[in-house]
Amino acid sequence: MEILRLKKFSLLSILLLLSITSWRVTATSDNLHGDFLQCLLSYSQPSHPISQAIFTPKNSSYSSVLQAYIRNLRFNTTSTPKPLLIITALHESHIQTAIICARKHGLQMKIRSGGHNYEGISYVSEVPFFVLDMFNLRFIDVDIKNETAWVRLEQPWENFTIAFLKKAKLMASQLGFVLQWALVVTLVFNLVRVPETVTVFRVRRTLEENATEIVDQWQHVVERLPQELFIRLGLDVVNSTQTGKKTVRATFISLFLGDSHKLLSIMNESLPKLGLVQSDCIETSWVQSVLFWTHFPVGTPEEILLDRTPQSLTFYKIKSDYVKKPIPKDGLDFIWKRMIELERPTMAFNPYGGRMAEIPSTAVPFPHRAGNIWKIQYSADWNEPGDDAANRYINATRKLYNYMTPFVSKNPREAFFNYIDLDLGINHNGKDSYVEGKAYGIKYFLGNFNRLVKIKTEVDPENFFRNEQSIPVIFY
Numbered sequence: 001m002e003i004l005r006l007k008k009f010s011l012l013s014i015l016l017l018l019s020i021t022s023w024r025v026t027a028t029s030d031n032l033h034g035d036f037l038q039c040l041l042s043y044s045q046p047s048h049p050i051s052q053a054i055f056t057p058k059n060s061s062y063s064s065v066l067q068a069y070i071r072n073l074r075f076n077t078t079s080t081p082k083p084l085l086i087i088t089a090l091h092e093s094h095i096q097t098a099i100i101c102a103r104k105h106g107l108q109m110k111i112r113s114g115g116h117n118y119e120g121i122s123y124v125s126e127v128p129f130f131v132l133d134m135f136n137l138r139f140i141d142v143d144i145k146n147e148t149a150w151v152r153l154e155q156p157w158e159n160f161t162i163a164f165l166k167k168a169k170l171m172a173s174q175l176g177f178v179l180q181w182a183l184v185v186t187l188v189f190n191l192v193r194v195p196e197t198v199t200v201f202r203v204r205r206t207l208e209e210n211a212t213e214i215v216d217q218w219q220h221v222v223e224r225l226p227q228e229l230f231i232r233l234g235l236d237v238v239n240s241t242q243t244g245k246k247t248v249r250a251t252f253i254s255l256f257l258g259d260s261h262k263l264l265s266i267m268n269e270s271l272p273k274l275g276l277v278q279s280d281c282i283e284t285s286w287v288q289s290v291l292f293w294t295h296f297p298v299g300t301p302e303e304i305l306l307d308r309t310p311q312s313l314t315f316y317k318i319k320s321d322y323v324k325k326p327i328p329k330d331g332l333d334f335i336w337k338r339m340i341e342l343e344r345p346t347m348a349f350n351p352y353g354g355r356m357a358e359i360p361s362t363a364v365p366f367p368h369r370a371g372n373i374w375k376i377q378y379s380a381d382w383n384e385p386g387d388d389a390a391n392r393y394i395n396a397t398r399k400l401y402n403y404m405t406p407f408v409s410k411n412p413r414e415a416f417f418n419y420i421d422l423d424l425g426i427n428h429n430g431k432d433s434y435v436e437g438k439a440y441g442i443k444y445f446l447g448n449f450n451r452l453v454k455i456k457t458e459v460d461p462e463n464f465f466r467n468e469q470s471i472p473v474i475f476y
């Protein structure tokens, strides 16, 4: 009963917003920009003028605002399509106004928060568009008593929305399905307790240092390690000790929620081939372990985490896969040869199991649960601008992905939605949108895809919230 009420409320609130304007024209005219701007200004609330949140190309800060959250240099070139304008929402009324006017003028809205989307789809489009920038969604309240953290714009929405979200927190699965594609203005996180002391290590072994045997052992034990222990495996190509030769290097990076003494005893039992010793281990606080993972030395002042400027920016291409069975040793040898041949693309193997495997595949849209041993992130990054370099590195990443076909999930070949990959298909949001959406949607959401389409069709039949890989609607 409670779940039904909750679902109805959220459907209604979105529908209400979508039906405030009931007409729609196609974005074709040259004066679209001016008309859209006028619309925004005319709907603006005097108490929260939207003018301070609008950046047009005439504004001297337009480029810096646009570039501030571009995290992939592939989408920061002179030929990258640029938005007609950017709205940096400071108040919820700015979001409502943006939606009303975008519908009225049939204009594509791109929503951006951190700008980390691997394919730039939060700030790039092939059709005329504007960006609704949500980077001001940055106020965090930590509620220790209830073990939650709230992230939102400065002023909370109406009280009833807060009450609704409090209930929704208890029903994350329902909320996940209902609001998958819409616009998020408040996030509620459940906090997880961590011990005062955690232990981290980063240990590297090349093929000459027995990497194949260690990787083989890692893949057979990693799913069954205690929940407190996470060991990511990174693979890249480096110079060998033999002059002029290349080798594969396996890097084991780990976080253990406990002290080094206990960690060493687990490691000696489960992964003795790595040969972890006390001097490899760093005992620290959890927040300092975040610095370690971000390649800052442990001991760096924690305030550096508040700095939103990335340490460096590169051009990059990413793809993903899931692995359900350990790779035989001759398969590993094949992979090493191919990696050395391609040289640049790297792989990160992120183990699953543990808590990930306990949650049913149907509980939230994310379906990759029990049965997955690890997820692969393929990645190539480079610094040379231009199409030649881009084509070379993107093709190398695709080749490595193709070489991995025998070792990864099949029918469908699963993919991780957070590592968005336009190679899996692009939606033109026309009459074929269901078929186009299914190509990538089944890989990202498996059996949950059709449930998402059903809800999307009910809530947003005009497909207002759309992008190159959004959930499609079914046209009747």
Ligand SMILES: Cc1cc2nc3c(=O)[nH]c(=O)nc-3n(C[C@H](O)[C@H](O)[C@H](O)COP(=O)(O)OP(=O)(O)OC[C@H]3O[C@@H](n4cnc5c(N)ncnc54)[C@H](O)[C@@H]3O)c2cc1C
Pocket (backbone or CB within 6 Å): 071, 110, 111, 112, 113, 114, 115, 116, 117, 118, 121, 122, 134, 181, 182, 183, 184, 185, 418, 419, 420, 467
């Ligand atoms: C350096 C780097 C490290 C990463 N590490 C990890 C990792 O460890 N684990 C992992 O799972 N992923 C990781 N990712 C991927 C990242 O989690 C996803 O790309 C995520 O979607 C980024 O969110 P964002 O708000 O920064 O991106 P954006 O590009 O701003 O948005 C991503 C998508 O969400 C939409 N969107 C943004 N804001 C809203 C909103 N308020 N309401 C509705 N829709 C919205 C956008 O339109 C876009 O489609 C990493 C990415 C980068 C670049």
